[in-house]
Amino acid sequence: EAGVAQSPRYKIIEKRQSVAFWCNPISGHATLYWYQQILGQGPKLLIQFQNNGVVDDSQLPKDRFSAERLKGVDSTLKIQPAKLEDSAVYLCASSLGRTSVSYNEQFFGPGTRLTVL
């Protein structure tokens, strides 16, 4: 089966500019995650969607970051305006999101590497 798709793969912008990332999850996966991975650190969850609703966005810097999953499939993550410290790899992941099991394996996309100059 096709995996999680992300675009673009690389993006270089100047501080205070805006940027958007796109994610297409595995078909049939109800849960979608956006992670931020700063160099030398592990992935940190920014936001979790279940279908088109937000389950957890407690670590999303809402003054500059926004995300949506309007039709419960694709998702976009936006940063406006970007800061130097936003330089990171942004990972999208998806899972089946079955509530009947204790864990649904997350499948990760290739990531988008953002450099803010």
Added chain:
Amino acid sequence: AQRVTQPEKLLSVFKGAPVELKCNYSYSGSPELFWYVQYSRQRLQLLLRHISRESIKGFTADLNKGETSFHLKKPFAQEEDSAMYYCALSGAGSARQLTFGSGTQLTVLP
């Protein structure tokens, strides 16, 4: 709050030698622990989870609740094991989000 600590950023071993990647966690309840792996130019992927008690690619990990550890072990390392390894924890709650450690880069030397 939940926290995962991987004390070694870099670890090098020779082919055929045993390897142990350390992971300690902090969580007040009963967590689920996982190891994720990222090979060069590949995606992050699940290696194993403690509940399944499986051995994947010769790797095993035992959850030690007394020491709050979940170390990853393999008796005989292979060059293809060279990768970045992340320990992760999932706590209780409806979201069951993952908290990752900072990772250990394993290099298996020929």
